[in-house]
Amino acid sequence: MSEFLIEMPDVGEGVAEAELVEWFVKVGDPVREDMVIAAVMTDKATVEIPSPVNGFVTWLAGEVGERIAVKAPLVRIDMGGDGGGARFGEVSDAPAEVTKAEIPTPAPTASVSLTSQSEKPLAAPPVRLFAKQSGVDLAEVQGTGPGGRILREDIEQFLSQGAALTMPRGGYTKKAATEEIKLSGLRRRIAEKMALSASRIPHITYVEEVDMTSLEELRTIMNANRKADHPKLTVLPFLVQAVVKAISDHPNVNATFDDDAGIVTRYDAVHMGIATQAPAGLTVPVVRHAEARDIWDCAAEMNRLAEAARSGTATREELSGSTITISSLGALGGIVSTPIINYPEVAIIGVNKIATRPVWDGIQFVPRKMMNLSSSFDHRIVDGWNAAIFVQRVRTLLETPALIFIEG
Known part of the structure; x- marks a missing residue:
């Protein structure tokens, strides 16, 4: 028979294998040219694999969660002898006497429906x-x-x-069902990365209280007077700018540590990782060269990367190469947290929620907008004293935000 073999694609950067995260077809399903048949993951980027030909699926390489080597067979498609599509992976293993009439011929492209009720709905x-x-x-x-x-x-x-879902009504019911969920795709990558970081890095976490009242007043004014093409400012762009400025005095926190080789690499460039919760799980898109961006450019790039991460369209380059990371849970930030360092970096800045609290000013209690920074450091590289001095510098910049915009 005329059979087309699709191999696991080479996604570059030395990646030797990728993980199957979803099949969009099953054996026996019809496919048409450019129809997405599988999704695979490498690092934190998901790649969809389309079919280059029309035909019927005769074989799939494995189950969701399995790792498949680059160039290994992934899908076999019976083209029914119509010769359609590109030929980069075509093989022929049928006896010469087998004719086209003896092989089911694929239906015309127009009749191969991608959204019929008998097929799995297409979605990333x-x-x-x-x-x-x-x-x-x-x-x-x-x-x-x-x-x-x-x-x-x-x-x-x-x-x-x-x-919306219709919630059942009635009395209380005892429940005894259990569900076993195999970690796969991004969830498994997150688990592996967190376990690696926690097992190899001796963390020290330092928490400091920051008065955000002045910054919030400045942010309100800047948003009210921003240009039409400027994004709305959140707290994060200010924090990025403050961290960048503090790093100039404390370069040891903008670094990575190769603990196998015993080498610390410090960076002049600040590639700021922004931990972002996406539907598929935690990702860390990277604002590259944050040191060369003003606050508006920084905010626009953060918005762009966050949307790409949440929609699953962020590229491999956009999800790698950070030198220091900021982690924020926004309004759910709680009072304190113990963020895990993004290995092999040596520092992560955790942002907790802003809350109005009474603060003693020496004469009376006054309402102030307060926020905690919960920051973790690799104690092998950053001493507790140096960690505290760095966070205190960030605190000063946030509490007197005009300093963020002063050169030098």
Whole structure:
């Protein structure tokens, strides 16, 4: 028979294997050219693999969660002898006497439906996770993407129209069911990275209280007077600018440590990782050369990267190469946290929520907007004293935000 072999693609940068995170087809399914048939993950970037030909799936390489080597067989497609599509992976293993008539011929492209009810709805892995978390059955959502692909916006539109789960009513019921969930994809990568960091880095966490009242007043004024093409400022761009400025006096925190080789690498450039919660899990997009950006440019780049991370479109380059990381849970930031360092970096700045609290000014208690910074350091490289001095410098810049914008 005329069979097309799709191999695991080489995604570059020395990656030897990738993890299967989702199949969009099963054996026996019809496929058409450019239809996405699988999603694989390397590091924290998900890559969708399309079919270059029309045909029927005859074989799949493995189960979700398995790792497949680059160039290893991934999918076999029976083209039915029509010769359609590119030929980079075509193989022929049928006896010469087998004719086209003896092999099922694929239906014409126009009749191979991607969205019929008998097929799995098309959606990227982050979108599927978002639908699951929202309690939405993808089969009920009309996709507006290419080929009927369901986008995050389609689910949000579905929810905005009042579609929701119906909660059962009645008395209390005993429950005894259990569910075993195999870690795969991004969730497994996060687990591996956290375990590596916690097992190899002796953390020291330092917590400091910061009066954010003046900064919040400045932020309100800047937002009210920003240009039309400027993004709305949150606290994070100010924190990035303050950390960049503090690093100039404390370069040892903007570094990575190769503990196998015993080498610390300090960086002049500040590539700021911003821990971002995406539907598929925690990612760390990187604001490159934060030291060369003003606050508006920094905010715009953070917004762009956050959207790419949440939509699952961030590239490998956008998710790697950070030299120091900021982690914030926003309004859910709590009072204190113990952030885990983004290995092999040596420092991470944790942001807790802002809350109005009474503060004694020497005469009376006055309401002030207070926020804690919970920061962790690699104690092999950064001593507790140096960690405290660095955080105190960041605190000073945040409490007197005009200093952030003064050169030198």
